Amino acid sequence: MSWQKKILRVNLTEGTCTAEPLNMQWAADYLGQRGLGSKYLVEEVDPQVDPLSPDNKLIFATGPLTGTPASTGARYSVITKGALTGAIACSNSGGYFGAELKFAGWDMIIFEGKAPKPVYLYIHDDNAELIAADEIWGKSVWDADKILHAKHQDPQLKISAIGRSGEEGVMFACIVNDLHRAAGRSGVGTVMGSKNLKAVAVRGTKGVSVKDPVRFMQTVAEKKQILAGNPVTGQGLPTYGTQVLMNVVNEVGALPTNNAKAVQFDGASNISGEAMHEPRGSENKANLVTNQACFGCTIACGRIARVDKEHYTVKNRPEYWGASGGLEYENAWSLGADCGVDDLDALTFANFIANEQGFDPITFGATLAAAMELYEMGVITDEDTGGVKLNFGSAEALTTMAEQVGKGEGFGKILGLGSKRLCEKYGHPDLSMSVKGQEFPAYDPRGIQGMGLTYATSNRGACHLRSYTVASEILGIPEKTDPLVTEGKAGLVKAFQDATAAVDSSGLCVFTTFAWTLEDFYPQIDAACDGEWTLERLAQTGERIWNMERQFNLAAGFTAKDDTLPKRLLTEPAASGPAKGKVSGLGKMLPEYYELRGWTPEGVPTPDTLQNLGLS
């Protein structure tokens, strides 16, 4: 129960769609979504495969609680070998698509091979077919969404698609569903584009069954009360969204600015969550129009925003005057502080373009920031950029390059490589603020030490969502720790990593963990799913998933040498704020982390560790 116990295997080369029973032993060991999708990938894909070859696979995976009445039961993940990183990739999205896939009766879709011509997958309950994508290939996500809704004459159709970025081989293309929710990171959209797969359109009319409906509904109601009563999930996130962090992180001196040359940004207040509420511009209206919830969510942190009609980006372009997906904190940081830009409307516009054309704004902003540094050094020239002045602080550079990356045109083709490849191309690899090829997000490890270890050891390349120690180090959730010390951080990171891996496999959203712990998850899973789910079993499932991902990366060729940080964070001290004079103390944390994990000093899980986790 709760799993639909059925997966859809789509062979794009052959053009076939086949139903298969879900491997229930694997479901018992890996739960769903991130864990279960990764298990299928590990079993079916050679870790050394070229991510863009037909031999790589692309897996859309729901969790057992996706589509149930549990709060935030909207989530699905896309699992593959990442185009940007060459590491195992798992990008998580909300919206309504995941629940609809579950309603159609599927836990998972596995795409394999490569279609000879562009196609999209259409699913209506048990029926699945590949259809020629002639009318949507070459279109944006937004246009493809409109065309497919009109073609199938079904307003309830839920669509997940790539934009032109994914078609053009931008290495950090994402997969966008419901117009502005995205499986954003690691180039999962690039893999989708390489398979000539434009979109998945799904309509489901079935329900989701749970093991013990009465206990499940009682438990779910109790847990929703906790979310409603918690000041963060009940008030803070719905009102200000994640963007409330902009001023917090700037104040503590951990806001990477100008490609992490600085840790505080003078313009932070202008691009903050508070600023999104303030009337401005030609109509004296706020940037923020409303908040928005994903399927089943009782938090509703999503931002729906608008660009001022007289702003240079949209003047005489009415197609961008409407309300659409607004700035989340990570995006406001990458497009804003990291590029030195404090024009809220320009950031919002660039974010619209990222949704419209389907690219990851974190990697885009961080790549542009690296290019800006190279431009100011004279390494990148006007000839390279087609005359666009790539100076830090230039809103025009930001929005022009967002449009070029979106279409894979001009200097956007070079930016579309991501910062690692771009900086290598120009002879300055140290200026890429990335780990395992993926750019780190909005927390500087010199000011939040735990995040240095988080980035260095994240299995999908630098990422904040694999172990969000910011919650403890800055926000005091579940308890306050000192962000400037390294002591105790190895254990903190491991605990966050394992718990998050379990949450990411459930179908629920990690933002619930500002109010919930695994103590709140396991009763919901136990009431819904076959078998007995205890706290211990759920925690061990998370640790098993983490080690399985690690094993894939080791087999792909990554070593302990890749568990590091950009040189800047290790050698150039923070210039201001509480962390002034500090660099990341990664070297102090990493050996302890390996030991706590039961790994060798070379970062390899020992046979005992693997056996204890059932991974031998």
Next chain:
Amino acid sequence: MKINFKLYASLGQYLPANAQNHQISLDVNEGATPIQLLRQQGVPEAEVHLVLVNGVFIPPSQRENPLIEGDELAVWPAVAGG
């Protein structure tokens, strides 16, 4: 002495009308504490969660310690993001 006083998120409503960019420079008595300034501005203590002085977290037990000239006092309700 002068203190730069910052209130964010829902606490912004307690800033004086002439505050800009969520902050205001206040002239306060020597020895003033974070708790005193918050009370002076009418900020309900129950809504105070994150208190930073010069970017450094001040736990509840130390919020009656005196500030010094030029300190930056920044305060939030319970917030989070990601």
